[in-house]
Amino acid sequence: xxxxxxxxxxxxxxxxxxxxxxxxxxxxxxxxxxxxxxxxxxxxxxxxxxxxxxxxxxxxxxxxxxxxxxxxxxxxxxxxxxxxxxxxxxxxxxxxxxxxxxxxxxxxxxxxxxxxxxxxxxxxxxxxxxxxxxxxxxxxxxxxxxxxxxxxxxxxxxxxxxxxxxxxxxxxxxxxxxxxxxxxxxxxxxxxxxxxxxxxxxxxxxxxxxxxxxxxxxxxxxxxxxxxxxxxxxxxxxxxxxxxxxxx
Amino acid sequence: xxxxxxxxxxxxxxxxxxxxxxxxxxxxxxxxxxxxxxxxxxxxxxxxxxxxxxxxxxxxxxxxxxxxxxxxxxxxxxxxxxxxxxxxxxxxxxxxxxxxxxxxxxxxxxxxxxxxxxxxxxxxxxxxxxxxxxxxxxxxxxxxxxxxxxxxxxxxxxxxxxxxxxxxxxxxxxxxxxxxxxxxxxxxxxxxxxxxxxxxxxxxxxxxxxxxxxxxxxxxxxxxxxxxxxxxxxxxxxxxxxxxxxxxxxxxxxxxxxxxxxxxxxxxxxxxxxxxxxxxxxxxxxxxxxxxxxxxxxxxxxxxxxxxxxxxxxxxxxxxxxxxxxxxxxxxxxxxxxxxxxxxxxxxxxxxxxxxxxxxxxxxxxxxxxxxxxxxxxxxxxxxxxxxxxxxxxxxxxxxxxxxxxxxxxxxxxxxxxxxxxxxxxxxxxxxxxxxxxxxxxxxxxxxxxxxxxxxxxxxxxxxxxxxxxxxxxxxxxxxxxxxxxxxxxxxxxxxxxxxx
Numbered sequence: 056x057x058x059x060x061x062x063x064x065x066x067x068x069x070x071x072x073x074x075x076x077x078x079x080x081x082x083x084x085x086x087x088x089x090x091x092x093x094x095x096x097x098x099x100x101x102x103x104x105x106x107x108x109x110x111x112x113x114x115x116x117x118x119x120x121x122x123x124x125x126x127x128x129x130x131x132x133x134x135x136x137x138x139x140x141x142x143x144x145x146x147x148x149x150x151x152x153x154x155x156x157x158x159x160x161x162x163x164x165x166x167x168x169x170x171x172x173x174x175x176x177x178x179x180x181x182x183x184x185x186x187x188x189x190x191x192x193x194x195x196x197x198x199x200x201x202x203x204x205x206x207x208x209x210x211x212x213x214x215x216x217x218x219x220x221x222x223x224x225x226x227x228x229x230x231x232x233x234x235x236x237x238x239x240x241x242x243x244x245x246x247x248x249x250x251x252x253x254x255x256x257x258x259x260x261x262x263x264x265x266x267x268x269x270x271x272x273x274x275x276x277x278x279x280x281x282x283x284x285x286x287x288x289x290x291x292x293x294x295x296x297x298x299x300x301x302x303x
Numbered sequence: 304x305x306x307x308x309x310x311x312x313x314x315x316x317x318x319x320x321x322x323x324x325x326x327x328x329x330x331x332x333x334x335x336x337x338x339x340x341x342x343x344x345x346x347x348x349x350x351x352x353x354x355x356x357x358x359x360x361x362x363x364x365x366x367x368x369x370x371x372x373x374x375x376x377x378x379x380x381x382x383x384x385x386x387x388x389x390x391x392x393x394x395x396x397x398x399x400x401x402x403x404x405x406x407x408x409x410x411x412x413x414x415x416x417x418x419x420x421x422x423x424x425x426x427x428x429x430x431x432x433x434x435x436x437x438x439x440x441x442x443x444x445x446x447x448x449x450x451x452x453x454x455x456x457x458x459x460x461x462x463x464x465x466x467x468x469x470x471x472x473x474x475x476x477x478x479x480x481x482x483x484x485x486x487x488x489x490x491x492x493x494x495x496x497x498x499x500x501x502x503x504x505x506x507x508x509x510x511x512x513x514x515x516x517x518x519x520x521x522x523x524x525x526x527x528x529x530x531x532x533x534x535x536x537x538x539x540x541x542x543x544x545x546x547x548x549x550x551x552x553x554x555x556x557x558x559x560x561x562x563x564x565x566x567x568x569x570x571x572x573x574x575x576x577x578x579x580x581x582x583x584x585x586x587x588x589x590x591x592x593x594x595x596x597x598x599x600x601x602x603x604x605x606x607x608x609x610x611x612x613x614x615x616x617x618x619x620x621x622x623x624x625x626x627x628x629x630x631x632x633x634x635x636x637x638x639x640x641x642x643x644x645x646x647x648x649x650x651x652x653x654x655x656x657x658x659x660x661x662x663x664x665x666x667x668x669x670x671x672x673x674x675x676x677x678x679x680x681x682x683x684x685x686x687x688x689x690x691x692x693x694x695x696x697x698x699x700x701x702x703x704x705x706x707x708x709x710x711x712x713x714x715x716x717x718x719x720x721x722x723x724x725x726x727x728x729x730x731x732x733x734x735x736x737x738x739x740x741x742x743x744x745x746x747x748x749x750x751x752x753x754x755x756x757x758x759x760x761x762x763x764x765x766x767x768x769x770x771x772x773x774x775x776x777x778x779x780x781x782x783x784x785x786x787x788x789x790x791x792x793x794x795x796x797x798x799x800x801x802x803x804x
Contacts, residue, residue: 098587102557109369112558114551118595131595134551136602137544138503154506155599156539156606160422161497161506199572230579232572250560250571252579259579265560279557284585292592301596 079193079206083185085229086222089259090182096288097121099260100133100281101179105172108273115172120288123181127293130169130179131301140302143169143176146293148214150176153295155302160295173245173266173276177216187212188220195226198233202226217244230259243269256285307709311716321689326725328685329781333729333773338736339671340769342761346667349758350657351649356445357517357526358432359652360408360617361626362633366390367643373654374615375430376413385501386413386614388543391642395616398636404625408618409438412534414541417497418463418471420488424478425471429463429530431496433537442619444518446531451490451513459533460512461494466527468514490514496532502542509536538608546605617652683784690714690788694795702797714789715782722781726774737765 103115116134121127130143140155143163152163167176188208196205208220219237224230234247246267253262260280268274291297315322355361358374365372366387370379377384389395392410399408412433419425436454440446446453446462454460463471472486488494490511498505509532517526538544570576620626626648633646650657697710744760747753756762 098585102553104553104558104561106561112561114553116551133596137542137546137605139599139602140596141503152504154504155602157506157508159495159506159508161504162422162426163504199569199577200574201572201577232577248560248566248568248571250577254579254581255584262580263556263560265566267566275561277558277560279554282585283582284587286584286587288587289589289592297592301593302599 077204079190079204080185082204082206082224082229083188083190083208086224086231087182087185089229090261091123092121092181092256092258092285093124095256095285097123097255097258097260097283097285098288099283101130102279102281103169103172103174103276104279105174105276106274107271113172115169117169119179120292121179121181122288122293125293126181128180129292129297130176131298140298142298143179144293144295144298145176145180146295151295153298153302155298158299158302160298173268173274174278175216178264178266178278183212184208184220184222187215196223198223201232203232231261245269253280253283255283258285307712308716311713311720314713314717315720318689321692322721325685325689326721326728328681329722329725329777330729330732332777332780333726334733334736335671335674336773336776337730337733337766337769338763339674340773341733341737341763341766343668343671344766344769345763346756348764349756353526354653354657355619355623355649356443358443358529358617359649360442360619361623361649362618362620362630362646363649363652364389364395364616364618364633364644364646365614367645371651371654374411374413374432374617374652375654375656376415378654383415383499383501388612388614389616390644391640392611392613392616394640395642395644399616399618402629404620404622404629406619406621407438407442408616409435409442410613411439411615411617412537412541412543412612413614414537415499416530416540417499418467418530419495419497420471420475420492421495424475425495426497427467427470427474428528429467429496430528431498431537431540432529432531433534434531435534439531442617446515447518448513448515451511454512454531454533457533458512459536460510461496461533461536462513462515462531463488463494463511464527464529465514465516467530488514496536496540498537498540498542500541505540505542507536507540509533534613535608535610538610538612539606543609543612544605545607545609546602615652683780686718686781686784687788690785690792694792697789697792698795698797698799701793707793710793711789714785718781718785719778722778723774726777729777730770730774733770734765737763 098118098120101117101119103117105113105115107113114135115132115138117130117132120129120131126145126147128143128145132138132141140153142153144151144153144160150163150167151160152167153160163176169175169179187210189211190206191209192207194205196203203223203225206222206224208222210218210220217236218239219241221235221237222231223233225232230252232249234249236244236247238244246269248265248267249261249263250265251261251263252259254260260283261278262280264278266276266278268276363374366389368377368384368387370377370384372378372386376386389410396408396410399405414431414433416429416431417426418429419427434454435456436458437456440453448462449465451462454462468488471488475486488511490513492511493508494511495506495508498507515531620629630646630648636642637644637646700710701707741762744762745756746760747756747758752761753759
């Protein structure tokens with residue numbers, strides 16, 4: 056009898072545990088951890104192709120250098136020629152834009168679009184969903200053929216580009232497939248789709264991202280990552296002096 | 304004097320009280336119409352003068368875009384569009400130089416930017432007008448230098464409105480949190496301009512040549528946010544360079560997501576298409592990092608400013624009213640020559656600012672119209688009642704053998720006498736009120752009133768046209784207002800009309 060009661064109770068506990076909500080804060084932390092290079096440096100070439108109705112495609116190629124454990128990044132534009140040498144630098148809490156024509160720096164922000172595309176500085180920086188947002192709602196669904204958790208997040212940090220974010224995360228493995236960015240009043244601003252990842256040194260980098268501008272119909276940007284590297288980057292790269300020197 | 308006129312005058316004097324009430328109503332109607340119209344005309348002319356003399360001229364020529372273009376750029380929702388370059392610029396200028404109607408012309412480039420001092424201080428938004436100083440100064444004489452001097456031809460520099468200078472100082476003080484900190488900006492100081500065009504961020508530091516205000520009242524026309532900069536600097540800031548973006552070789556996978564118009568999530572996110580590809584880390588060599596940009600000489604060539612590029616040609620005509628004919632003629636010539644340009648008037652050039660001034664004016668006009676209609680209704684009502692009261696009198700006259708036409712003429716003369724007499728009194732009173740308003744000069748205490756008053760104070764000019772029209776309007780109203788009650792009275796049998804109390 057005692058044994059039967061024990062089995063019933065154990066079954067109830069197991070059922071209850073299996074019914075409880077997944078721990079989404081762990082999922083967010085996993086997403087950050089998977090894309091952040093806290094033990095190594097990270098570098099890659101990013102190709103940003105933007106389309107606007109009635110205009111030619113705009114193409115920018117840039118080399119990204121990231122040192123996540125010090126929150127440093129440098130994005131150096133390689134092409135086109137007229138923008139070659141322009142760069143963004145994050146040191147400590149400041150983000151700077153460098154204009155090689157005038158050889159001057161100007162303060163920038165995470166929200167700033169990269170030279171007319173739908174890509175923003177924040178898209179190239181380290182992931183910090185778990186630090187910057189709290190989960191306000193969640194649901195389950197499917198995206199394509201993948202079962203996903205759909206998490207609605209609201210900013211708890213002021214240093215974010217978007218106040219509200221909705222993310223689609225694969226249920227079977229913590230990978231971000233889709234993200235919608237909203238304004239404070241809930242207006243959809245842009246949608247990002249990530250159908251491909253690269254794995255380098257155990258970390259996952261979105262290798263192809265499609266960003267759809269929700270405000271301007273027909274405006275889309277594809278970001279493609281190539282030549283990823285986790286080799287050590289010299290300290291001098293993360294400095295204003297490097298952006299100046301490389302343009303000499 | 305004909306008998307009928309005598310009777311009409313006698314009637315008016317016999318019913319002094321009634322005649323006076325009708326007369327006062329007519330005089331008030333005339334005053335409302337004249338003063339209202341004078342204020343509307345003053346506001347309209349003031350706004351037009353301010354725009355034309357400050358920065359639009361009578362005609363502006365621009366390239367073509369699907370969205371409306373003003374001197375402030377392409378008015379497009381949600382995005383900043385490039386302002387088209389005036390095509391066949393030299394050909395257009397040559398054609399215009401033969402036109403005798405033109406008093407003068409200048410060319411302009413427009414851009415947006417942030418103003419500040421040095422790397423971190425300030426950052427105040429401004430509308431940048433890149434100008435040819437000589438022709439611009441000749442065409443727009445309203446710029447009054449308060450410190451320094453006007454830009455010289457070929458000189459690199461900027462002229463800031465006193466408003467922008469104050470704004471930069473306030474911003475720096477707010478940013479530093481020390482409002483007591485003394486911040487000064489004077490001619491000769493270096494001003495940093497950060498261009499915010501579609502070509503991305505561009506930075507320039509140029510000397511402040513002078514500060515200015517507009518000698519003509521410019522409130523509400525957006526003149527405060529303007530900064531005048533040498534055109535080469537603005538071209539560089541706006542990315543008006545000779546170099547194109549050039550061909551950048553792309554792999555198929557770098558554009559494959561852009562190839563279909565509609566996104567098929569099923570095809571993007573399934574086991575076949577979705578994937579995580581493991582790759583080896585690429586090597587980074589120190590030497591490569593310093594020469595990562597390769598040869599930058601092509602960049603230097605590509606970044607050379609296109610000295611022939613202009614966004615607008617602005618012109619003033621010797622006779623402003625000729626614009627209505629000149630603009631369509633010019634557009635006809637563009638079409639004939641296959642030039643993808645267009646000419647428009649000052650209202651299109653002023654764009655969003657003319658629209659906001661227009662809205663305020665329309666609201667004001669509607670208010671005046673409502674007051675006018677109310678005055679007219681009261682006038683008509685008073686007239687109708689006064690004639691209905693005289694139904695028994697009409698009956699008596701008819702019983703004594705007066706013909707219908709006689710009665711008609713009598714009332715017509717009565718009403719004409721009243722409207723003309725009190726109409727003239729109304730005109731005189733309007734003149735007096737406008738004269739007093741001009742002496743008192745009620746100050747415009749906010750932007751709304753400054754736009755409405757077309758200046759810093761309410762000083763309306765008498766509208767001669769409105770004097771003429773107001774007398775006609777009240778006379779017509781008087782005549783119309785008496786038709787119905789007199790017709791009614793004449794339809795009643797004389798014996799019954801006499802019995803009416």
